[in-house]
Ligand SMILES: Nc1ncnc2c1ncn2[C@@H]1O[C@H](COP(=O)(O)OP(=O)(O)O)[C@@H](O)[C@H]1O
């Protein structure tokens with residue numbers, strides 16, 4: 055199923071991230087698709103703030119992954135695979151170790167990890183719409199039992 059949401063400004067993108075944060079259970083993976091500047095990192099910032107992270111949220115463009123241990127015992131791993139040379143590098147990153155039962159993975163540019171990433175539990179595609187953005191939220195059909203409610207309104 056797909057749900058569409060219009061995001062008039064960056065605050066709306068953060069608010070969508072916050073609502074997803076309230077619904078994504080530990081052990082799940084969210085893919086964030088969309089062009090450079092579409093608002094993927096902005097959504098992650100809203101997600102992390104809503105889960106109690108107080109510090110900065112910077113794009114892991116060069117580090118590929120930034121991990122945020124949270125007060126509730128879960129860890130959020132924020133990946134940005136834009137600069138991944140080869141999907142095989144994910145092995146070197148130890149990606150499999152990141153996907154544990156008490157962590158949540160938020161992955162920008164998942165298409166760069168094609169064939170190496172496990173299937174997502176939820177996909178958000180952000181598209182530019184003049185000065186605003188539009189979010190397309192999908193629960194992939196290959197997910198046997200969706201761990202989350204896609205009604206994020
Ligand atoms: N809904 C929105 N409407 C307008 N600007 C937005 C929206 N969401 C995010 N932005 C802005 O878009 C710019 C790029 O956002 P960013 O999250 O870094 O994109 P990405 O991670 O997809 O490259 C930022 O200046 C951010 O404030």
Ligand SMILES: [Mg+2]
Pocket residue numbers: 094095113134162
């Ligand atoms: Mg980004």
